[in-house]
Amino acid sequence: xxxxxxxxxxxxxxxxxxxxxxxxxxxxxxxxxxxxxxxxxxxxxxxxxxxxxxxxxxxxxxxxxxxxxxxxxxxxxxxxxxxxxxxxxxxxxxxxxxxxxxxxxxxxxxxxxxxxxxxxxxxxxxxxxxxxxxxxxxxxxxxxxxxxxxxxxxxxxxxxxxxxxxxxxxxxxxxxxxxxxxxxxxxxxxxxxxxxxxxxxxxxxxxxxxxxxxxxxxxxxxxxxxxxxxxxxxxxxxxxxxxxxxxxxxxxxxxxxxxxxxxxxxxxxxxxxxxxxxxxxxx
Ligand code: GDP
Numbered sequence: 001x002x003x004x005x006x007x008x009x010x011x012x013x014x015x016x017x018x019x020x021x022x023x024x025x026x027x028x029x030x031x032x033x034x035x036x037x038x039x040x041x042x043x044x045x046x047x048x049x050x051x052x053x054x055x056x057x058x059x060x061x062x063x064x065x066x067x068x069x070x071x072x073x074x075x076x077x078x079x080x081x082x083x084x085x086x087x088x089x090x091x092x093x094x095x096x097x098x099x100x101x102x103x104x105x106x107x108x109x110x111x112x113x114x115x116x117x118x119x120x121x122x123x124x125x126x127x128x129x130x131x132x133x134x135x136x137x138x139x140x141x142x143x144x145x146x147x148x149x150x151x152x153x154x155x156x157x158x159x160x161x162x163x164x165x166x167x168x169x170x171x172x173x174x175x176x177x178x179x180x181x182x183x184x185x186x187x188x189x190x191x192x193x194x195x196x197x198x199x200x201x202x203x204x205x206x207x208x209x210x211x212x213x214x215x216x217x218x219x220x221x222x223x224x225x226x227x228x229x230x231x232x233x234x235x236x237x238x239x240x241x242x243x244x245x246x247x248x249x250x251x252x253x254x255x256x257x258x259x260x261x262x263x264x265x266x267x268x269x270x271x272x273x274x275x276x277x278x279x280x281x282x283x
Contacts, residue, residue: 019125020095020283023118025111025156026134027149028102031183034260035134036099038272039064043092059110060099065092070276072283093283095129102152112155119163119176130282131156131178132275137190137257140199150203153180157204157251158231164250165228177252179278186259193257197242200255205240208232254278 024032043064066072072093100111118128133153139145160176180200182193191199208231215229232238232245242253256274 019127021118021126021128022095022097022130022132022279022282023115023128024097024099024132024134025115025152026102026132026181027107027136027145027152029139030102030134030136030149031260032099032102032134035132035181035183035272036060036062036064036097038260039097042067043094057101057106059101059114062097062099063094064097065094066280066283067273067276068092070273070280073281074283093280095279095283097132107152111152112159115156115159119159127174128176129174130279131160131176132181132279133178134181134183135196135200136184137182137193137196138184138187140191140196141189146199146203147207150200151207153200154204154207154231157245157253158229160251161231161245161249162228175250175252177254177282179275180253180255181275182255182257183260185257186262193255196257197255201239201241204231208240 024036026032040062098114100114101107102111115128115131118126121127133156135149136145140149156178160178163176180196182191182196184190185192212230232240232248238244242255246252256278258270258272258275260272262271
């Protein structure tokens with residue numbers, strides 16, 4: 001009856017609602033700042049004229065809204081005539097994006113550090129819904145860039161794998177999926193998302209194998225268990241791929257093409273719409 005309803009409403013209002021945070025990682029130059037700037041501009045058209053600048057030395061937290069046309073994971077099974085969906089259109093769904101510096105040493109202290117902190121946080125306001133790993137798909141033809149990007153992604157996935165494997169079965173925290181945002185699809189030198197996935201998988205496989213060898217040698221000397229520092233929990237014989245990682249550890253990775261630069265255009269993976277759809281599915 002009414003008292004129960006009031007009780008529910010009171011508690012809904014009193015408990016601070018979990019905020020929906022997405023951590024934006026990736027090498028510098030991949031388009032992270034351009035992406036957050038675009039999301040901010042789309043969320044508040046009035047601020048479009050203001051030149052939004054983000055420094056690349058620290059993390060920036062921006063509050064943005066999901067376009068009303070993009071479905072969320074929690075409403076996708078409801079009918080379009082559902083009145084609560086219309087309400088959702090009036091109050092756009094907001095989420096936070098944390099942009100992190102992608103450069104060398106800052107990557108370890110801020111990108112990975114931020115991920116580690118958010119991945120274990122018990123506080124609602126710091127909870128993380130997903131990781132967006134931004135990649136410059138035109139830069140991956142360069143061996144050095146590919147190696148650098150794959151190393152960063154490898155380290156991100158290892159943090160998430162450890163989190164999954166350390167979960168206690170009684171108190172399961174929610175999963176943290178990874179979107180590899182294959183950016184700059186507008187450039188004619190860009191690799192399509194399918195080959196971006198293959199290249200990253202092959203390079204991570206190489207990184208993983210050389211790391212396995214190093215760790216095995218070291219643990220043979222020290223007697224330490226090296227297993228949990230290796231991505232994918234089978235032996236080093238298997239070839240690394242994202243599907244196997246998901247099957248073995250529960251860490252989900254999706255590679256989706258797009259272009260920050262050509263957001264209102266239909267081609268080039270529809271700008272950033274596919275990424276917003278991925279974000280929506282996490283909400
Ligand atoms: P960050 O270091 O990851 O924050 O990268 P920035 O956002 O500063 O972007 C690096 C460069 O890539 C800038 O010159 C951007 O204008 C450019 N850029 C970002 N997204 C795209 C895109 O989708 N297409 C093209 N052609 N250039 C882009």
